[in-house]
Amino acid sequence: xxxxxxNAKDISRAINRISHExxxxxxxxxxxxxxxxxxxGVALSQRLKEKxxxxxxxxxxxxxxxxxxxxxxxxxxxQKPELRKTEISFAFxxxxxxxxxxxxxxxxxxxxxxxxxxxxxxxxxxxLAVLIDRGHxxxxxxxxxxxxxxxxxxxxxxxxxxxxxxxEDKVIIQEQSK
Amino acid sequence: xxxxxxxxxxxxxxxxxxxxxxxxTADSFKxxxxxxxxxxPTLRGKTIxxxxxxxxxxxxxxxxxxxxxxxxxxxxxxxxxSSSVKGENLIDTARNLEAMNPDILVVRHHCxxxxxxxxxxxxxxxxxxxxxxxxxxxxxxxxxxxxxxxKGDLAGLKVAIVGDISHSRVARSNIRAMQTMGMKVxxxxxxxxxPPDFESLGVEVSHNLREAxxxxxxxxxxxxxxxxQNQGLLSxxxxxxxxxxxxxxxxxxxxDDVLIIHPGxxxxxxxxxxxxxxxxxxxxxxxVTSGVSIRMALFYLLLGENNxxxx
Numbered sequence: 001x002x003x004x005x006x007n008a009k010d011i012s013r014a015i016n017r018i019s020h021e022x023x024x025x026x027x028x029x030x031x032x033x034x035x036x037x038x039x040x041g042v043a044l045s046q047r048l049k050e051k052x053x054x055x056x057x058x059x060x061x062x063x064x065x066x067x068x069x070x071x072x073x074x075x076x077x078x079q080k081p082e083l084r085k086t087e088i089s090f091a092f093x094x095x096x097x098x099x100x101x102x103x104x105x106x107x108x109x110x111x112x113x114x115x116x117x118x119x120x121x122x123x124x125x126x127x128l129a130v131l132i133d134r135g136h137x138x139x140x141x142x143x144x145x146x147x148x149x150x151x152x153x154x155x156x157x158x159x160x161x162x163x164x165x166x167x168e169d170k171v172i173i174q175e176q177s178k
Numbered sequence: 179x180x181x182x183x184x185x186x187x188x189x190x191x192x193x194x195x196x197x198x199x200x201x202x203t204a205d206s207f208k209x210x211x212x213x214x215x216x217x218x219p220t221l222r223g224k225t226i227x228x229x230x231x232x233x234x235x236x237x238x239x240x241x242x243x244x245x246x247x248x249x250x251x252x253x254x255x256x257x258x259x260s261s262s263v264k265g266e267n268l269i270d271t272a273r274n275l276e277a278m279n280p281d282i283l284v285v286r287h288h289c290x291x292x293x294x295x296x297x298x299x300x301x302x303x304x305x306x307x308x309x310x311x312x313x314x315x316x317x318x319x320x321x322x323x324x325x326x327x328x329k330g331d332l333a334g335l336k337v338a339i340v341g342d343i344s345h346s347r348v349a350r351s352n353i354r355a356m357q358t359m360g361m362k363v364x365x366x367x368x369x370x371x372x373p374p375d376f377e378s379l380g381v382e383v384s385h386n387l388r389e390a391x392x393x394x395x396x397x398x399x400x401x402x403x404x405x406x407q408n409q410g411l412l413s414x415x416x417x418x419x420x421x422x423x424x425x426x427x428x429x430x431x432x433x434d435d436v437l438i439i440h441p442g443x444x445x446x447x448x449x450x451x452x453x454x455x456x457x458x459x460x461x462x463x464x465x466v467t468s469g470v471s472i473r474m475a476l477f478y479l480l481l482g483e484n485n486x487x488x489x
Contacts, residue, residue, distance in 0.1 A: 066206070069218040069248075083206045083478070119215045 002174035005150060005158070011131065011169045014147030015044070018129055019051040021145050026096055029053075031124070033061035033092075037101045037113050038084055041065075043164040044131060045100035061095070063088035070112035092121030098145075102160035104130040107141035132171060134158050180479045185297045185304045188313040189355035197358060201323050203475035204468070210247055211470055221250035224281040224481055229272070230307070231257035231287045236442055236466060237307050237317070241284050244473035250281070272296045281481055285309070290347075303480045311345045316476060317441050318351035320469040322359065324461050325396055327468070328437055333360035338390050340366040340422060341400030341449055344373040348441045349400060353379055366390040367422060370411040387422050391432045399424050399440045399450045415448055425451040437461055 006014070026032050029052050036045030042064050049062050064087040099113055114126060129145035134152045152158060152173065161170045181196045192200075210218055226245040230238050238254065245252040255275075257263075262271055272283065283304045285293040290310030297304045308314040326332050337356060343349045343365045353363050357380060364382040365372065377383055384390035391397050402418060412418050424438065438450075438460040446452055454460060 069210075069220040083203055085206050086209055115219070119213065119217070121214070 002159075002172045004170060004172050005132070006148060006171040008169035011147070011162075011171070014131060015047050015051055018145045018147065019048055019055060022048070022098060022127075022129070023052060023055065025127075025144070029056040029058060029060055031094060032096045032098060033063065033090060033123075034098050034100060035063040035065050035088070035113075035117065037099065037109065038064060038066045040102040040160050040162055040165060041100045043162045044102060044129070045098075046164070048098070048100060048129065061090040063090065065099075065113055065116055067109060067112040067116055070116045072108060072112065086116070088120050092117070092123040095123045097123045097126045098129050099126055100129045102131050102162075103158050104128070104133045104141075104143050104146075105136055105158075107137045107139035110141050111139050131160055132158055184480070185293070185306075186315050186476055186480070187294050187297060187304065187306045189315045189318050189351045189358070190313075192315070192355065192358065194358050197319070197322065197355060200319055200472065200475050200479065201326060203479060204319075204323050204471040205327075207471040207474040207478075208467075210474070211467070216247050217249055218247065219249045221245070221248040221281075221477060221481060224248075224250040224477075225279065226250045226252045226282045226284065226477065227275055227280045228252060228254045228284045228307075229260075229275065229286070230255070231260075231262070231268075231285075231292075232308065234286060234307070236469070237286065237314075240466070240469040241305075241307060241316075241473050244470050245477060247470070248474055248477055250477065253280075268292060269296065269299050272300055276300050276302060282477060305476060305480070308347055310347065311350075312347050313351045314347040314441075315351050315355075316469070316472055317348050318355040319476075320465055320472040321348075321352055321398065321439055321441070322355060323468040323472055324439060324465045325437065327464075328461065329395060332356075334362075335396065336362045336364070336394040337396040337398060338364045338366050338384075338394045339398045339400065340387060340390075340424060342371040342402055343367050343376060343400070344371050345403050346400050349398075352398065353381055364390055364394065368412070368418065387424070387428045388431055391424075391429060391436065394432070394436060396437045396439060397424060397429075397432070399438065401441065401443060402445055402449050404445070419448055423447070423449055423451060424454050426453055426457075429454065435459075439465055442466070 034045040034049050036042035049060060053059055066084045066086045068083045127144040130143045131147040133143055133146045133149045136154055155176050157174050157176050159172050161168055163169050182193050183191050228238055228241050242252045280302055283302050284307050285304055286307040287309050290312035292309050293304050293306040306313055306315055329335060339349050356363050364384055365376055366384045366387055440462050
């Protein structure tokens with residue numbers, strides 16, 4: 001059984017709002033760069049980039065981060081995600097990096113992503129944008145920009161579907177399939 | 179299971195899926211070597227032992243750098259400084275090393291089959307880094323990665339392998355891997371350096387370099403192994419060079435976009451001329467760069483499998 005948390009319209013509104021929040025908090029788009037975490041954080045970061053660029057009429061840096069090599073659960077033998085490329089071709093110095101991911105849950109992915117970012121340089125700041133915050137943090141990590149807060153039971157599974165990857169825009173919640 | 183095999187002993191036992199997986203993983207690792215901080219924490223706390231009973235700069239350094247870029251601890255042991263000098267046999271040496279709980283053993287040995295023999299006594303995964311004239315699988319994989327990154331798809335490509343085929347572990351590993359990937363292989367060299375059983379492997383045999391390189395996408399030049407040339411197989415190096423040295427003249431009929439590769443070390447002017455070696459078609463140094471990514475991928479895939487729970 002699954003039910004829909006957000007539909008395509010809701011997602012697009014959330015992206016619009018977050019874009020404005022990012023601009024407000026950073027006093028414009030000067031010095032900001034977006035980095036998406038594979039897989040679905042990439043599509044989100046690209047949408048935010050397009051939105052921010054159309055509002056401010058300038059281009060901002062964009063990168064893609066694969067955090068597989070920084071995970072803390074590789075040795076535990078959970079199904080290994082496909083390793084893909086990290087693509088970051090701009091300097092981090094004096095940049096405000098907005099890290100983007102689809103769902104914020106335990107915080108372990110973000111911990112790995114911050115470690116990975118630091119290997120590329122020393123940004124002025126790192127901020128976190130997520131589409132869904134579902135709670136259950138295991139590390140002291142909090143998002144700066146949230147599409148929707150949605151407290152969930154730990155046993156549920158929140159799934160973000162995005163046009164670029166899945167052919168449609170939707171956020172659904174379902175029982176964990178065993 | 180990430181790979182169908184626990185050890186990397188030969189390319190014969192690698193499936194097409196294995197090779198594809200290794201090349202794709204290596205592709206993702208390339209970028210790490212171009213960073214300012216060339217290190218990821220993935221294999222923190224893992225120990226890799228390089229056990230080399232034959233001289234090597236490229237291969238040993240490549241395995242060592244690959245391990246270190248993944249944050250593993252790498253220990254190098256060379257034959258001349260090991261207890262084998264005191265008469266300890268290979269299996270005892272390896273068992274003693276294993277008693278110190280390494281996670282991977284990388285072995286180079288002058289005897290064909292030495293790594294395979296060790297794999298029967300040792301639980302840790304073993305990577306064959308060259309055994310006698312048998313196989314050198316990581317070299318074949320890095321050659322494939324180099325070719326793939328320049329040609330896109332491997333299937334259907336034609337390759338000429340030139341030189342001392344019968345003593346070459348590089349040729350043997352490449353022929354098998356290339357055939358698995360759907361490539362066509364032609365071996366080129368003087369009859370004494372060409373083992374009769376190679377035709378049964380399904381390769382074409384040629385003794386005419388100019389004609390043999392005509393329609394191929396890649397020419398792989400092998401090193402004339404000076405250390406193995408005291409058996410009277412060649413009358414002289416000069417005679418060999420006259421017929422089989424890859425020069426711009428012997429490449430006259432070749433395609434413009436032909437790629438030149440060589441596993442190194444190169445005997446300049448013996449098997450390949452200076453100008454061909456330095457030409458833009460030559461990918462000899464690209465191969466060395468690919469080697470680090472391939473070995474990172476092997477460590478990653480082997481150690482992942484080693485730790486995976488069967489669920």
